Amino acid sequence: MTKGKKFFAYTFLIVVSFISVFPLYWMMVAATNRSVDVTRGTLMFGTALFDNANKLLGSQNVSTALINSFKYSTIMTLISLLICSIAGYGFEVFHDKAKDRVMSVILLAMMVPFAATMIPLYQMFSKARLLNSTLGFILPTISTPFLIMMFRQSARSFPSDIMEAARLDGLTEFQIFYRMFLPTMRSTYAAALTITFMNAWNSYLWPKVIMSDAKSITMPMLVANLTQGYVTDYGILMLAVLICTIPTVVIFFLLQKSFAEGITGAVK
Amino acid sequence: MKKKIASLLLAGAMVVSLTACGTGGSGSTAQTGDKKGDGGAKATNELTVWCWDPAFNLYAMKEAEKVYQKDHPDFKLNVVETPWKDIQTKLTTAATSGNLESLPDIMLLQDNAFQKNVISYPDAFQDITGSGVDFSKFAKAKTAYSVVEGKNYGVPFDNGSVVGCYRTDILKEAGYTVDDFKDITWSQYQEMGEKILAKTGKPLLSCQAGESDLIMMMLQSAGGSLFDKDGKPDMVGNATLKKVMETYASLVKSGVLIEVNDWDQYVGTLTNSTVGGTINGCWIMASIQTAEDQSGNWAITNMPKLEGVEGATNYSNNGGSSWAVTSASKNPELAYDFLSKTFAGSTELYETILPKSGAMATYLPVAESKVYGEPQKFFGDKPVYSMITDFASKVPSNNTGVYYYEARDAVATAITKVVAGSDIDAEIKNAEDTVNFAMGK
Numbered sequence: 001m002t003k004g005k006k007f008f009a010y011t012f013l014i015v016v017s018f019i020s021v022f023p024l025y026w027m028m029v030a031a032t033n034r035s036v037d038v039t040r041g042t043l044m045f046g047t048a049l050f051d052n053a054n055k056l057l058g059s060q061n062v063s064t065a066l067i068n069s070f071k072y073s074t075i076m077t078l079i080s081l082l083i084c085s086i087a088g089y090g091f092e093v094f095h096d097k098a099k100d101r102v103m104s105v106i107l108l109a110m111m112v113p114f115a116a117t118m119i120p121l122y123q124m125f126s127k128a129r130l131l132n133s134t135l136g137f138i139l140p141t142i143s144t145p146f147l148i149m150m151f152r153q154s155a156r157s158f159p160s161d162i163m164e165a166a167r168l169d170g171l172t173e174f175q176i177f178y179r180m181f182l183p184t185m186r187s188t189y190a191a192a193l194t195i196t197f198m199n200a201w202n203s204y205l206w207p208k209v210i211m212s213d214a215k216s217i218t219m220p221m222l223v224a225n226l227t228q229g230y231v232t233d234y235g236i237l238m239l240a241v242l243i244c245t246i247p248t249v250v251i252f253f254l255l256q257k258s259f260a261e262g263i264t265g266a267v268k
Numbered sequence: 269m270k271k272k273i274a275s276l277l278l279a280g281a282m283v284v285s286l287t288a289c290g291t292g293g294s295g296s297t298a299q300t301g302d303k304k305g306d307g308g309a310k311a312t313n314e315l316t317v318w319c320w321d322p323a324f325n326l327y328a329m330k331e332a333e334k335v336y337q338k339d340h341p342d343f344k345l346n347v348v349e350t351p352w353k354d355i356q357t358k359l360t361t362a363a364t365s366g367n368l369e370s371l372p373d374i375m376l377l378q379d380n381a382f383q384k385n386v387i388s389y390p391d392a393f394q395d396i397t398g399s400g401v402d403f404s405k406f407a408k409a410k411t412a413y414s415v416v417e418g419k420n421y422g423v424p425f426d427n428g429s430v431v432g433c434y435r436t437d438i439l440k441e442a443g444y445t446v447d448d449f450k451d452i453t454w455s456q457y458q459e460m461g462e463k464i465l466a467k468t469g470k471p472l473l474s475c476q477a478g479e480s481d482l483i484m485m486m487l488q489s490a491g492g493s494l495f496d497k498d499g500k501p502d503m504v505g506n507a508t509l510k511k512v513m514e515t516y517a518s519l520v521k522s523g524v525l526i527e528v529n530d531w532d533q534y535v536g537t538l539t540n541s542t543v544g545g546t547i548n549g550c551w552i553m554a555s556i557q558t559a560e561d562q563s564g565n566w567a568i569t570n571m572p573k574l575e576g577v578e579g580a581t582n583y584s585n586n587g588g589s590s591w592a593v594t595s596a597s598k599n600p601e602l603a604y605d606f607l608s609k610t611f612a613g614s615t616e617l618y619e620t621i622l623p624k625s626g627a628m629a630t631y632l633p634v635a636e637s638k639v640y641g642e643p644q645k646f647f648g649d650k651p652v653y654s655m656i657t658d659f660a661s662k663v664p665s666n667n668t669g670v671y672y673y674e675a676r677d678a679v680a681t682a683i684t685k686v687v688a689g690s691d692i693d694a695e696i697k698n699a700e701d702t703v704n705f706a707m708g709k
Contacts, residue, residue, distance in 0.1 A: 035558055036539050036558045036559050036560070039532065039535050039536040039539045039540070039558075040536065040539060040540050041536065041540075059322045059323070060322075118361060119361055119364050119365050120365075122361050122362070122365045122367070123365040123366070123367060126365070126367045126369065126370060127367075131370055205357070208354050208357065208358070209357060209358055209361050212318070212348060212350075212358065212370055212372070213348065214346075214347075214348045214349065217349075224351050224354070225320070225322070225349050225351060227351070228320040228321050228351040228352060229320060229321030229322070229323060229324055229325075230321065230324060230551040230552075230554045230555065231323065231554045231555050231558065232532075232535075233558075234532075
């Protein structure tokens with residue numbers, strides 16, 4: 001790369017990273033300032049962090065929301081990884097014409113927006129008495145076409161030699177899945193985990209529709225509560241957003257390497 | 269093959285048991301949740317309420333619980349914090365799916381959306397006309413928001429009466445006092461605004477571009493509406509609306525009114541001293557008061573009125589909400605009694621909630637209360653709360669109906685184009701066409 005090209009490339013990268021990092025920086029700054037200073041556009045860290053924290057804890061049930069969010073997201077992630085990976089593996093390894101057709105129906109389901117299915121779902125769930133329950137929270141998104149497709153794609157790169165060798169050695173199909181496929185596909189699982197956890201953590205509309213009890217509040221609901229009302233306290237709001245962001249950021253950074261691998265393909 | 273099926277079944281069983289585990293583990297929360305959620309409806313002495321804003325509505329409800337508990341010690345209120353948009357989503361979902369059970373006994377509805385919801389989902393609400401609530405104790409324009417076909421569906425709560433807020437220190441620089449802005453017309457307002465702009469470089473008013481709040485306030489102040497009594501759009505040939513648009517465009521042109529991009533920026537213009545005042549629902553005073561260093565430099569009076577329009581007044585309304593009793597309530601009698609003895613019958617309640625939350629009521633008897641007459645240091649030691657309650661009694665009514673939000677949006681689009689130089693009549697015609705289209709005509 002010539003010097004000039006390098007210069008432009010770096011300038012471009014610096015501008016783009018500034019644009020993506022600035023909101024995060026501003027969120028942290030705002031969390032440490034009084035609301036009025038936030039509206040006045042301060043960019044320096046303030047001294048109101050503890051004040052904001054006190055007010056936030058005083059007005060909202062943060063611990064309940066955090067515990068609920070963790071509970072729902074963890075249960076949802078575990079179950080949905082299990083179901084979708086088995087499904088994706090099955091669709092690829094045992095594929096025939098009929099199963100491929102089923103797969104295309106599943107993919108078609110990806111195109112249906114949630115808003116269209118919300119009311120029928122609500123009807124089903126209220127008749128099944130699943131309102132205000134964890135099961136009601138996780139069931140609709142427990143298996144997603146996207147994850148099934150992702151596992152199906154990665155199962156495609158899983159060498160059939162290994163499977164045949166395993167079959168000759170007398171492993172059952174299920175043993176092949178969890179002894180051979182699962183360890184090899186660790187990075188796909190990591191990527192799927194990150195995506196599912198984030199989706200579950202951030203999910204808002206459905207939980208809001210079926211959860212009407214103060215005790216089932218989740219972090220996104222808590223943040224939404226703070227934006228309501230005649231006065232929005234931006235300091236407190238940004239602190240809540242910060243708290244809400246931390247877990248997903250931690251998970252992402254922990255699994256960052258595998259995430260990138262998992263997206264590009266697990267088997268080299 | 270059999271092994272395959274067996275292993276699949278096993279895996280299936282594992283999943284199911286895991287799921288069961290999930291609910292089992294959370295069973296305590298989920299189940300108590302169920303009990304609480306429905307309990308309001310089942311138990312004879314408990315009510316469930318949905319509303320938003322802990323500092324305001326939730327606080328008021330909890331104080332109301334205490335007031336009611338004095339005579340009914342067993343009474344319990346289960347208040348669930350639910351943002352307005354979510355109340356609307358949940359109400360729509362429950363009503364459209366025909367399953368109203370999940371609704372609470374009482375919920376708070378925005379006045380602007382009240383008639384729309386009652387007309388769209390008539391089965392979801394209780395007619396409370398003869399329930400013992402004395403509606404004559406509220407400002408007529410306020411109760412009108414929750415009346416459909418002559419029947420009352422809501423107990424009015426917070427006040428959206430329009431106030432003109434002014435920075436006395438900025439006015440002083442140009443040689444004015446707040447009294448110069450009392451009972452004035454918009455052209456007087458603009459004239460003084462121009463002088464203030466020349467002297468201090470500060471516009472007198474800011475508002476959100478692409479929003480119709482100010483337009484609607486002006487329109488209602490002259491008793492105008494976007495719909496006629498039958499709910500048909502009434503824009504083309506509506507002289508009041510045309511006058512409003514002209515006034516607005518002229519204010520923007522003169523620089524007295526600056527448009528900003530969003531709500532946060534709007535609040536910023538007030539707290540940053542970029543403008544010399546604002547005109548909005550009285551609830552804006554809570555945002556103004558976050559700038560503690562400006563204490564004593566603010567004053568309120570009524571809003572300017574339209575010129576040459578019959579029935580024009582210096583009073584209007586923006587925002588506000590009312591309590592509705594749902595048909596899901598298993599104990600509506602208790603809900604009626606609770607509301608009529610608290611929000612529609614207790615001066616004490618309003619006196620308690622005012623100092624801490626600034627929650628302005630529309631309950632008229634409180635205007636004479638001592639607490640409402642207390643001078644407020646922030647607003648130049650004036651008894652602003654009793655002033656506002658007095659404003660509230662003079663506001664002309666407004667017809668909202670089902671398509672009010674669509675009409676507001678259409679008008680907002682029209683005014684944006686008018687400010688950019690389009691012809692007013694043509695844009696009003698466009699707006700009416702848009703609303704007619706939304707109504708399926």
